[in-house]
Amino acid sequence: MTVAKKLWLRNVIGDVTTEQYFALRKKNKKTIKMLMLVVILFAVCWFPLNCYVILLSSQTIHTNNALYFAFHWFAMSSTCYNPFIYCWLNDSFRSELKALLNVCRKPPGPTEQRLPSTVPSYRLAWPENGNFKRLQVSHVLPSASNIQSGKTDISAVEPIVAVS
Known part of the structure; x- marks a missing residue:
């Protein structure tokens, strides 16, 4: 109530x-409405758990873990509702959220281009003749299943260090 009173009574310099x-009054009404809704929702969510704990501590009822868990979950869920209230009643929050979502949105990338299957896209790691020079292989083509699946054949991997 103190915060709402301060908001309502503040003056513009x-x-x-x-x-x-009138625009300031309208904005203040909306802000106070948002504040009151957040406070009331918080109270409603936490009321069952607080009543349950008071009844347990006065030994009026016996403990029930499932009931405690449900009340505790409901109480903790009160924090999940606040962003929705802010988005609904606060124009600047809504515009900042939209800007943030636009920044996080993945930019459209170029369409994928597939290499033609007639061009080999790898070199042999260890040619059969024992010569460890890098040789471009033009007569060995990767299998069609490897091209389509994007898998690399182990024999197509080049060594990082050549053995002499």
């Missing part, structure tokens, strides 16, 4: 036109 005054 400087000259204010009638339109500005």
